[in-house]
Amino acid sequence: MIGIDDEKFIRGKVPMTKEEIRILTLAKAKIGEKDFVVDVGAGTGSLSIEAAKIAKQGYVFAVEKNPAAVDLIGQNAEKFEIDNIVIINSEAPEGLRNVSRIDVAIVGGSGGKITEILDAIDSKMKVGGRIVLNFITVQSLSACLAWLKNHLDYKYEAIQVQITKLEMVGGYDMYKAQNPVHIVTAEKFLRGRTKNVIKVAFYS
Amino acid sequence: MIGIDDEKFIRGKVPMTKEEIRILTLAKAKIGEKDFVVDVGAGTGSLSIEAAKIAKQGYVFAVEKNPAAVDLIGQNAEKFEIDNIVIINSEAPEGLRNVSRIDVAIVGGSGGKITEILDAIDSKMKVGGRIVLNFITVQSLSACLAWLKNHLDYKYEAIQVQITKLEMVGGYDMYKAQNPVHIVTAEKFLRGRTKNVIKVAFYS
Amino acid sequence: MIGIDDEKFIRGKVPMTKEEIRILTLAKAKIGEKDFVVDVGAGTGSLSIEAAKIAKQGYVFAVEKNPAAVDLIGQNAEKFEIDNIVIINSEAPEGLRNVSRIDVAIVGGSGGKITEILDAIDSKMKVGGRIVLNFITVQSLSACLAWLKNHLDYKYEAIQVQITKLEMVGGYDMYKAQNPVHIVTAEKFLRGRTKNVIKVAFYS
Amino acid sequence: MIGIDDEKFIRGKVPMTKEEIRILTLAKAKIGEKDFVVDVGAGTGSLSIEAAKIAKQGYVFAVEKNPAAVDLIGQNAEKFEIDNIVIINSEAPEGLRNVSRIDVAIVGGSGGKITEILDAIDSKMKVGGRIVLNFITVQSLSACLAWLKNHLDYKYEAIQVQITKLEMVGGYDMYKAQNPVHIVTAEKFLRGRTKNVIKVAFYS
Numbered sequence: 001m002i003g004i005d006d007e008k009f010i011r012g013k014v015p016m017t018k019e020e021i022r023i024l025t026l027a028k029a030k031i032g033e034k035d036f037v038v039d040v041g042a043g044t045g046s047l048s049i050e051a052a053k054i055a056k057q058g059y060v061f062a063v064e065k066n067p068a069a070v071d072l073i074g075q076n077a078e079k080f081e082i083d084n085i086v087i088i089n090s091e092a093p094e095g096l097r098n099v100s101r102i103d104v105a106i107v108g109g110s111g112g113k114i115t116e117i118l119d120a121i122d123s124k125m126k127v128g129g130r131i132v133l134n135f136i137t138v139q140s141l142s143a144c145l146a147w148l149k150n151h152l153d154y155k156y157e158a159i160q161v162q163i164t165k166l167e168m169v170g171g172y173d174m175y176k177a178q179n180p181v182h183i184v185t186a187e188k189f190l191r192g193r194t195k196n197v198i199k200v201a202f203y204s
Numbered sequence: 205m206i207g208i209d210d211e212k213f214i215r216g217k218v219p220m221t222k223e224e225i226r227i228l229t230l231a232k233a234k235i236g237e238k239d240f241v242v243d244v245g246a247g248t249g250s251l252s253i254e255a256a257k258i259a260k261q262g263y264v265f266a267v268e269k270n271p272a273a274v275d276l277i278g279q280n281a282e283k284f285e286i287d288n289i290v291i292i293n294s295e296a297p298e299g300l301r302n303v304s305r306i307d308v309a310i311v312g313g314s315g316g317k318i319t320e321i322l323d324a325i326d327s328k329m330k331v332g333g334r335i336v337l338n339f340i341t342v343q344s345l346s347a348c349l350a351w352l353k354n355h356l357d358y359k360y361e362a363i364q365v366q367i368t369k370l371e372m373v374g375g376y377d378m379y380k381a382q383n384p385v386h387i388v389t390a391e392k393f394l395r396g397r398t399k400n401v402i403k404v405a406f407y408s
Numbered sequence: 409m410i411g412i413d414d415e416k417f418i419r420g421k422v423p424m425t426k427e428e429i430r431i432l433t434l435a436k437a438k439i440g441e442k443d444f445v446v447d448v449g450a451g452t453g454s455l456s457i458e459a460a461k462i463a464k465q466g467y468v469f470a471v472e473k474n475p476a477a478v479d480l481i482g483q484n485a486e487k488f489e490i491d492n493i494v495i496i497n498s499e500a501p502e503g504l505r506n507v508s509r510i511d512v513a514i515v516g517g518s519g520g521k522i523t524e525i526l527d528a529i530d531s532k533m534k535v536g537g538r539i540v541l542n543f544i545t546v547q548s549l550s551a552c553l554a555w556l557k558n559h560l561d562y563k564y565e566a567i568q569v570q571i572t573k574l575e576m577v578g579g580y581d582m583y584k585a586q587n588p589v590h591i592v593t594a595e596k597f598l599r600g601r602t603k604n605v606i607k608v609a610f611y612s
Numbered sequence: 613m614i615g616i617d618d619e620k621f622i623r624g625k626v627p628m629t630k631e632e633i634r635i636l637t638l639a640k641a642k643i644g645e646k647d648f649v650v651d652v653g654a655g656t657g658s659l660s661i662e663a664a665k666i667a668k669q670g671y672v673f674a675v676e677k678n679p680a681a682v683d684l685i686g687q688n689a690e691k692f693e694i695d696n697i698v699i700i701n702s703e704a705p706e707g708l709r710n711v712s713r714i715d716v717a718i719v720g721g722s723g724g725k726i727t728e729i730l731d732a733i734d735s736k737m738k739v740g741g742r743i744v745l746n747f748i749t750v751q752s753l754s755a756c757l758a759w760l761k762n763h764l765d766y767k768y769e770a771i772q773v774q775i776t777k778l779e780m781v782g783g784y785d786m787y788k789a790q791n792p793v794h795i796v797t798a799e800k801f802l803r804g805r806t807k808n809v810i811k812v813a814f815y816s
Contacts, residue, residue: 138753171316
C-alpha cells in the first residue's frame, strides 16, 4: 500500500504538503531501501514519514527550523512507529552540515535560500542521486532552474500540478481549486565526474 | 476601453463573477448595440452593467431572486450611470416570463434549474442569438451539455477556465488558485427552423 | 521505491495513463498485498503492472477488449517479471463475469458503459473495498457521480488533476499542458448492509 | 460587441494568441480611444487589430521581425478595414525607436530580450500608462517580475490562465488542455517621479 491520507497525520497549525503532491514527490524521488534521505523544510514531517517507510534500512534527516513543526515531526514519527528519522532543528543549508552523504534530497521549503541549499545538497549527493523540490513561488522555481542549467551534471524535469477537489455541496459537486505546486526533479549524472577535466590545446 | 475591474463594483456579501470570467463571458456573448439581453442569476449585477454598456440602445433584464443582491444591482447601475437595466426580482425561469424576446442570454447562476431555464430562454431566443453560461458544478454543466445535445438547432463550445493569481508575499510571487469555472457558449442556428418539417415521400 | 517511469513500459500505439495520473490512482487505490484487483480498460497494462507489484500475493485481472493492447500487457508483464496478472480479453462489464471477488477496482476506460461497469464491480466488491476511476469526459464523470449518489453504501472523493510539463526549448522552460484527468475514489462502507432495513415505529 | 473569434483572422503558419488570452490581454490593457499602443511581437496581428478597433482615434504600432508575419498583419488589417495600424518590421526593442510616445504596450513575444524591451517601453511610457505582457516560459516571466520589482513606479498584477476546451468526440465532451499563459499587467504610477528624492535627516 502506498500513500498516507492527509487526515492520518497530526498537523497543528503547520502547513502540510497535500497528499497528492506528497505522493508525486515520493514517486519522483525513487527512494531505495537503504537510502540516506534529507527532507529540507520538513514541516509536519509528512514527507519524512513516508520516505522513512520506504528507506526502511536507511535514514531520513528531517531539517526544520520551526520548533513547533519539530514537535509535530516527533509526534508523527511516534504515531507511525518510525525509528529511522533524525530530526535536525535548524535552518537550511546549515542543518545539512552533519549529514554525511545524500542519496535522495527532498526540498519542501527553501526559505529564500534555494541556491545555497542546492549547493549544500550537491556537495554530498552521490552520482545517480535525486533531488525533488516543491515550489509555490515564481522566484524560487526560477532560481532552482537557473542553478540546474549551470550544473550540467544534473538532468531535470519539472511539472506544475494543479489539483481541483470536487466538494459536495447539496447534491452538487463543486470545483474547489488548490494552489498549484511546481515539482522539479533532478538526477545527478556520471558525466559530472569529468566536469573538471581541462581541455588544453597545444600549438607549436 | 473594455472590462471593469472587480474593485470598481459595490459588492456587499453577494458572490461576484471574477473579472477574468466576466470579460470572457462578455466576449463569448457577442452582444450587439440594440440587443435585448437577459442576465439570469445576476448577483451584484457586474455582468449586467458591462452588458448594458455594450447594448447601449437595447436592454438588459437582470433576473435575481436575492433581495440583497437586487439592491446591489440598483446601486451599481446608479454608480455606473446605467439606465437600460430592468431588474426582475424573481427566481428563474419564472422571472423570464415578462421578457418579450431574447437576443443574448447570460446565465451566471441556475439554482439547480438549468433545464427549465434553458427551455424558457430557448422559447424567446431569436435565430442567431447566443446563450453564455457559467458553471461551477459538474451536475449543472452536465445537464446543460445534455440539453444542448438534444437541441440540434444550437451549436456550442465549452471551456474550463482556471485562473491563478500571483500574489506578492515579501519579494515573492506566490501562486494562488481561483476556483475553475466552465463557460458554455451556444448559438441558435437557422436550421432549427426546419426541425419540425416532416419529410414525406410519395410512392405510386 | 514507488512509481515506474512512462518510458520503461513497452507502449506501441495504445494510449497510456501518464505516470503522474498512474501514481495518484495507485495511491488512492490503497491496494493490499493479498488483494484481488481488477483493472478495467487496462490499455498497455501500466496500471496493472504497478498494481501487481503491490498485490504481491494477490492477483490483478486486466480487462481489455483491444487485442493489440492485450499483447502489450503480456509483453510488459514479461518485461517486469510479473506473474500475478490475469489478462481477460473482453469488453467490460462482460469481462468481469469470471472474477470471483474484488478488493480493489481500477477503471481507466469505460467505453461509455460506466453505469454497467460500476454495477458489475459493486456486485463483487467487499465492504471496505475501493474503486478508483479515471475520466477524461464530462459525461462519464457525471454518470459515475450520479451512480455514487444513488449508492449510499459508498463514500467518495473526486479530484481534477492538471499536469503541465516544463519543456526545455533553448534555455527556456516552456509550459506544455497535458489534458486534465478526473480521478474519482469510492470506498464501500459497512452501513450499506443496512440500507434495506425498514425502520417501523409501533404506536399502541 | 467585443472580441473577435480566432477563425476570423487570416493565420498562415504564424502562431496566434488564442482568443481567450487575447480578450483578457485587451481587458487588462484598458486602451483608450486616442491611445498610442505598441504591440511587441505582433505575430498575425490579432491583438493589434483588436487594439486598433478600440483606439479608433489613436494608433497601434505593430512590431514584428518575421516577414511572413508582417504580411499577415497587413492582410488582416485589410480584412478588418483597419487603417490605424503602423507595421514596424523589426526586432524589439530596436523597432520601438521611432515610436514617439506610448500609452499602452502589449508584449506578446519578447524573443529573450524582455529586460531591454521593458526599458525601451518605460522610456516612452506616460504616467498612468499600462504594459500587458504574455509569457509562456518561466524565465521570461521571472525576468519581467524582477524588472518590475526594481521599478517602483510601476504596480503590477500577474495571473496564470489555463484554458481547457471541451472537444466533442462522439457524444462525449472531452477535456483538451491548451498551454497555460501568464499575463502580467503593470501600470506606471505618479509616485515614480519622486523616486530619486533623497531623504536626509540632519542631526545637530
